[in-house]
Amino acid sequence: MAETPLLTLTGITKRFPGVVANRDINLAIQRGEIHAIVGENGAGKSTLMRIIAGLYQPDEGQIILDGRRIQMRGPRDAARLGIGMVHQHFMLIPRFTVAENIVLGEEHARGGIFSPREAEARIRELAAQYQFELDPTELVENLSVGAQQRVELLKVLYRGASIIILDEPTAVLVPHEVEELFANLQSLRQAGKTIIFISHKLDEVLEIADRITVLRAGRVIGTVPASQATKEQLAEMMVGRPVLFHLEKPPVKLGGPPIGVLEVRDLTVLGAHRREAVSGVSFVVRQCEILGVAGVEGNGQTELVEGIMGLRPVARGKVILLGRDITGRPPSTIRNSGVAFIPEDRQRQGLVLPMSVWENAMLGYHRATEYRRGVFYDLGRIKDRVRSLIRTYDVRTPDINGRVETLSGGNQQKLILAKEMSSSPTAIVASQPTRGLDVGATEFVWQRLLAARAEGLAILLVSADLEEVLALSDRVIVMYRGQIVTEFVPGTLPATTIGEYMLGIRRDTPAPVGGEKA
Amino acid sequence: MKRRWVSLGLSLLGPVSALLISAILGAFVMLAIGKNPLQVYAVMISYNLGQLDSIGSIFYRATPLIFSGLAVAIGFKAGLFNIGVEGQYYLGAFFASWAGVYIKGLPAYIHLPLVILFGIAGGVIWAWLPIYLKVKRGAHEVITTIMMNSIASAVMLYFIHDVFMDQNQGTLGAPRVRMPPIQPTARMPTMLGFLHAIGIDMPNYVAINWFLVLAILAAVAVYYLLWRTPFGYELRAVGQNPQAAEAAGINTKNIQYQAFLLSGAIAGLVGLSDVLTYFGYLDIDFPKGYGFSGIAVALLANNNPFGIILSSLLFGFLERGGLGIQALAGVPREVTTILEGVVILTVVTVTAIIGRRVRAYERHMAALATAAEPPIDTQAPGRGQ
Amino acid sequence: MKGLRKGYAWAIVLMLIVSLLATACGQKPAPPQQTEQPQWKVGIVYDVGGRGDLSFNDMAAAGLDQARQEFGTKLQTSELEPTGTGEDREALLRTLAEQGYQLIFGVGFLFTDAIANVAKDFPNTKFAIIDSCPEGNLPNVACLQFKENEGSFLVGAAAALKTKTNTVGFVGGMQIPLIEKFEAGYTAGVYYINPKIKVISKYAGTTSDAFANPTKGYELATAEYQAGADIVYHASGKTGEGVFKAAAEQKKLAIGVDADQSLTAPEDERPYILTSMRKKVDVAVYDTIKAFTQGQFTAGPQYFGLKEGGVDYSINQYNKDMMSDIQPKLDELKQKIISGEIVVPTSMKEFNDTFKKAVGSSGH
Structure with a gap:
């Protein structure tokens, strides 16, 4: 990497009242690379990106673009210099078409009249150039999240950006959308664009980035080429101490045969528009056991959990706790009889x-x-x-x-x-327990769940993070369209096969899961 | 401990700066009509604070507003917008008047509490339909309570004018549209005797009465209910995040039902200070609008019961001061109304803005305090380049 | 940039404060330019609506204006208006009394209790209330009451004499006994002329808004015209503006109230105003002030009827041609009322119970 960098930051410091968000940051971005910035929540990634995107002005330090020192007073300056940012939360108007959203604020008017045709043609051209699948005349409200993200990317490209900053772009995407995004990013790189990619998901970063810079507590800890980095090494740089990725999961010794604690029998729960979201699901969670529920989000996991907890009416079937039928009881009764609940959206439900x-x-x-x-x-x-x-x-x-x-x-x-x-439960229903958490907090939650398992609790773990499910569970069931399509013990199936179950390509004949009676 | 003082200071920052700003805005209104604002404010302050009767009047005016503010605040706390306090207190006043006129032969110590209970019942009955419709049918309470307000005023007038109109009025003037006088056993006495006993001699026409004490007790009770009991806890949880409340096993509909009826019960007391002490009868000139003022009172107080006492007093101060500057400084009535509006608008908006700032600041301080930065190990592995 | 903007904001606020203080200090209250001490201090508290309601309050204001013109600087006046709630009326009366106002008016029956309370506390101050009278014969309260029924009788007779459809209408404001008095007198006047004439009566409402709702007045009057009435009398304050509008649109006639409304109505509506039932609040107010200045304030009920010139029908340049043929008849009726030959009912009950029989038996 001997060539002169496209963008160089030297000695960047940014203070907010009472806190230093970035201190003495030195960073060099090469032309045409995908450069990942990783760090825990609060490490200063977003502040740094906002400085590069012209949204914040640094208190100290210099930004050098193409060998010239630049000063930006706002995002318009940044756009003029070819820097664009795709925010984590999209800034799109649902009722506008793709084309209208993209040209918003940049309408090329001839004689005061905006010509949508012309804009649409240009957008089609751009989309074709980078192999983006997108219809400019479609309304944004009809698009999937992944497609909306492509709109945001095109918005930046339309304004002629050569440096594109993506703030946690995968946080909102499902796995196959992540793949599409990565394909788009590759084609952008081939077209000579420079990409700065913010994330705290190390696997993704290792997959897509050329080089990786780690931030911790506002400072640059180091920059490493992706090809030479390992996940453990990056995690240690981020957290400041070694992080366990392979959890100790000792088999728990029981005096007798394991007791079924939480049993679900032929459970059917209705979701939105009174459609069956969970159809005839049966399983048993035993003491000292974590039963993982894997699957692409939206395949009935949420309704399953809410059905168990009494938050959603059960259409058919039973929920049994230690032999007692708790189906359709109010949530307070279910909680009082010993089911702890970690809801999937802690801010809205927890x-x-x-x-x-x-x-x-x-x-x-x-x-x-x-x-x-x-x-x-x-x-x-x-x-x-x-x-x-x-x-x-x-x-x-x-x-x-x-x-x-x-x-x-x-x-x-x-x-x-x-x-x-601390409510001394007999069972825990945990839904997406580590979503959005950084490495350190995730590790803490995992250890707590394993400790509860060791104490004899029965734990139902629902997670969209397959890795998490595989790492923690004693058994895993995969849900697809409201049904259980397979059950397996982690380590017995290759990842590709699990993926096929999750996507509904493969399924076992539905069979009662959990064998013995409670 | 120190932190507590800081947060108290921060919570007062909004209202205080709002008052200052509205004083400045009000000054421009007065300059626009050619009055000297400083002089007008001086008149207002000396009229309001320099005479005992004004002070009594401010407390008297604050009394219905405390009840009304509390009623609105309980609704807000449970996530319900009770615009219907207005109609609920009409009904409360009518029920109480009916009991005060037509239930006869009881000693005061039974009659008066009974009449107050009738007032509460009126408010509860009028609150029942909207919350029933909301919980069972999902009808929005704002719409239904607005409707109920119109119905309440028509119903009350029908009763006063067509059913219970006083037929034994003096022959000197044209008969007035009002119910017969409330019996002495149902009248709420003023506090003048008590005040005299503790050395405050208010003029005998001041209508400050024991409903003030009831209102303050109600505020204390509401405070304890909201912040010190499981029911209050559930009420606030439902108001601020019904989804989480439900996930935590709280029956949100039940809580909303109970909270709204409680709101209606307090609303039923709003009009009683005027009817049972000052007027002594219910007539068509019965004061209206307390229900709407209560919304402003509650907003200004950020739904805090003690804040509601203070903001009610502020409203009483402004109203009384409005009379003072009209009579003594020649400020036209319309302008005093504009001034009141300016104060309410500014206070509500500025309090909201400052409140947001204060919360952001608190979040920031919390982030700082928790960002226990681990010492940076500059020799971290993988330090490239 | 953000910081800069914030800076501007503070600078503006600071400038505002400074300029405010400067103006405020520069405006030191000028000493009153009065060369001679006023001899009399007269205060008036209007009812809600105040000056500018083109009706009741304005009439009282006109009386005060007349006195002001006559007495000039010898008369100091103060005009107040309640904001609305409970004790405002009493507080304003009391403030005037405390400031040494010697004669204080309360305009409207809503002042009844307030004026009684204050009058008891200020026995040396004179009070006057319009349209009502507190119980207890207070020695310092004059009650200025009008025999609206007598004036209404005359305009009712006028309507009966002028109608071609044998149907006339009435639009009242708030449905209260005071307004019913207008209705009763009007109905009696119509009945006296021709018992076969139909009277359609409607009220604008049951709240005080009913006196300030021209849209409602327009609707009611239009309905009455369409039901066959060709003359409509209104006793509804500002609501009557709608009645006149309807009359002009339908090219029918209307009768005004309180003031001579031919004079205040828009020009295009004037030809449709037959006459007005004048309730001379202005005269009552002026006379009371005048008497007071002469040391002849009279407490207790005072009735302003036809005899006292307190009510009347109006003749002016706009309606004199329309009215000339019936004026002799109206004046004859006026004399009969003054002499007591005709006793005009004060309520619909009295009209139905007594008046009809009396007219029947008199063989009229």
């Missing part, structure tokens, strides 16, 4: 964001008499308990009276874990 940390720490268990003296809450006792709870679960918060929304995602999830697991 926490009441504007309420305080201590109040959230008792959500779902707030009627317990031990919290009360007479009719009123005993705040002293509650807060003492919460303090010890968050110490045990390493929830980092300056003040348990503060709003829970001020906590980071990882700490929010730890808080949910703390309250759910």
